[in-house]
Amino acid sequence: MSARILIQVSYIVVAMLFILGLRSMASPVTARRGIVWAGVGMVIATLVTFITPEMKNFVLMIAAIVIGGSIAWYLGKVVKMTDMPQMVAVYNGMGGGAAAAIAALEFARGDVHGTMMTVLAVLGALIGSVAFSGSCVAFAKLQGLMNRVWRLPAQNAVNFVMALIAVVLGGMIIYAGSADSFGDPMKFKLMLIAFFIVSLVLGVILTSPIGGADMPVVISLLNAFTGLAVGFEGYVLGNPALIIAGIVVGASGTLLTQLMAKAMNRPITNIIFTPITGEAISSGEGITGSLKEVSALDAAAMMRYAQKVIIIPGYGMAVAGAQHKVWEMTKLLEEEGVEVKFAIHPVAGRMPGHMNVLLAEAGVPYDKIFDLEEINEEFPQADVALVIGANDVVNPSARTDKSSPIYGMPILNADHAQNVIVIKRGRGVGYSGIENALFYGENTRMLYGSAQQAVAQVIANVKSMQG
Numbered sequence: 001m002s003a004r005i006l007i008q009v010s011y012i013v014v015a016m017l018f019i020l021g022l023r024s025m026a027s028p029v030t031a032r033r034g035i036v037w038a039g040v041g042m043v044i045a046t047l048v049t050f051i052t053p054e055m056k057n058f059v060l061m062i063a064a065i066v067i068g069g070s071i072a073w074y075l076g077k078v079v080k081m082t083d084m085p086q087m088v089a090v091y092n093g094m095g096g097g098a099a100a101a102i103a104a105l106e107f108a109r110g111d112v113h114g115t116m117m118t119v120l121a122v123l124g125a126l127i128g129s130v131a132f133s134g135s136c137v138a139f140a141k142l143q144g145l146m147n148r149v150w151r152l153p154a155q156n157a158v159n160f161v162m163a164l165i166a167v168v169l170g171g172m173i174i175y176a177g178s179a180d181s182f183g184d185p186m187k188f189k190l191m192l193i194a195f196f197i198v199s200l201v202l203g204v205i206l207t208s209p210i211g212g213a214d215m216p217v218v219i220s221l222l223n224a225f226t227g228l229a230v231g232f233e234g235y236v237l238g239n240p241a242l243i244i245a246g247i248v249v250g251a252s253g254t255l256l257t258q259l260m261a262k263a264m265n266r267p268i269t270n271i272i273f274t275p276i277t278g279e280a281i282s283s284g285e286g287i288t289g290s291l292k293e294v295s296a297l298d299a300a301a302m303m304r305y306a307q308k309v310i311i312i313p314g315y316g317m318a319v320a321g322a323q324h325k326v327w328e329m330t331k332l333l334e335e336e337g338v339e340v341k342f343a344i345h346p347v348a349g350r351m352p353g354h355m356n357v358l359l360a361e362a363g364v365p366y367d368k369i370f371d372l373e374e375i376n377e378e379f380p381q382a383d384v385a386l387v388i389g390a391n392d393v394v395n396p397s398a399r400t401d402k403s404s405p406i407y408g409m410p411i412l413n414a415d416h417a418q419n420v421i422v423i424k425r426g427r428g429v430g431y432s433g434i435e436n437a438l439f440y441g442e443n444t445r446m447l448y449g450s451a452q453q454a455v456a457q458v459i460a461n462v463k464s465m466q467g
């Protein structure tokens with residue numbers, strides 16, 4: 001078999017592994033296998049580059065693989081589950097940046113020929129640059145390096161003008177074709193540089209005004225952008241694996257963006273063009289009632305003698321790493337004849353599937369975990385809804401308060417349960433920064449403390465009631 005045929009066949013195998021990997025993500029049971037499939041595909045794709053005839057810089061390639069691989073290995077080991085969104089933003093930005101860099105190099109070397117290839121290279125460069133700089137801003141925000149929401153006067157008009165300039169410059173590059181056909185290599189280079197700068201700035205100004213609860217959707221959208229950019233550059237390089245991987249990432253990113261936007265009841269256009277800003281955040285005025293504390297002993301008794309308990313985990317459970325204790329408490333309650341279910345909001349925590357991953361890690365069986373639509377009707381029959389470090393996802397003002405930034409977001413109906421116990425450390429607000437009427441409800445009791453310790457106290461008290 002000639003090297004060319006071997007390369008093409010390998011790329012098809014790689015593409016199939018990527019698709020298989022993604023397919024396996026459909027269920028938590030097969031998700032780990034999916035990661036292995038995709039990983040093997042990535043290794044094959046990397047090895048194939050070594051037998052590609054045009055490849056000459058083996059030393060550089062090995063150095064890049066060793067440096068990049070070591071950093072990724074280290075980060076993969078040390079990154080905390082709660083910092084995962086930042087990590088996704090970084091990888092996303094790398095993908096978009098790589099696609100833009102490929103386009104820049106191909107233009108600089110004069111390797112882009114024909115209208116179709118030039119159009120795709122320009123589109124890949126534009127989308128890749130926006131994904132790169134937008135992901136950098138998303139990372140800075142999630143990492144707490146950029147706490148302010150920057151909103152320019154007439155932001156949407158500025159966005160439109162910048163996008164227009166980028167499109168015009170891109171059009172000029174397509175029209176010019178290449179430095180040779182343009183006739184003036186210097187002017188062509190300047191046009192390219194201006195195009196990349198404007199595209200990068202566009203990514204920054206599009207992302208900077210977006211804050212609060214919308215950030216996960218933005219990361220997912222940028223992920224879809226990165227996929228598209230990689231797919232376009234795959235065409236430019238004549239690399240089928242890149243084309244298929246790019247399309248798979250682009251399509252899945254788009255679907256995930258739509259699902260998340262729906263879960264937060266925020267149309268995508270609304271997220272980008274009318275983001276939630278600091279000023280929009282309501283102070284919780286109009287909330288009546290008071291916060292009523294409960295002891296770990298009383299909370300344990302309420303659950304020990306309940307028939308049905310629904311647990312709602314949130315970001316606080318992740319920060320506290322309380323999932324193992326929560327599962328221990330669940331088993332204990334079940335031994336006492338209590339029916340226990342877990343209710344998962346699609347955007348609970350800080351990344352899609354955050355709670356599912358943590359509960360799976362602790363060993364909670366999948367048949368005890370229910371999505372919002374599956375469980376919301378069951379809250380009125382629950383004796384206790386136990387909210388562990390969740391806030392926005394159980395905030396009833398999403399149903400009633402039109403001035404609330406999360407108005408319209410579907411929430412878990414914890415307030416419909418007979419009793420609500422909320423475990424949190426104090427009066428801290430949720431991700432969107434707003435007060436929560438649920439905590440002031442007649443049937444709500446607050447169990448103050450970090451989730452891990454609070455649940456441990458409940459466990460100790462349930463044990464003391466046994467036998």
Ligand code: NAP
Pocket residue numbers: 085212213214215216264313314315316317319320346347348349350351352353354388389390391392393394423424425426427428429430431432449450451452
């Ligand atoms: P949340 O609204 O962020 O609230 C978390 C609560 O946990 C806080 O009120 C905090 O109160 C408490 N907490 C913090 N540390 C704790 C600890 N050690 N022990 C116990 N409690 C602790 O969380 P959520 O209800 O899960 O909602 C998620 C929010 O994040 C949504 O607004 C969503 O849009 C947004 N978001 C989601 C994603 C995603 O993809 N899932 C990504 C980014 C953003 P105290 O300080 O008083 O303890």
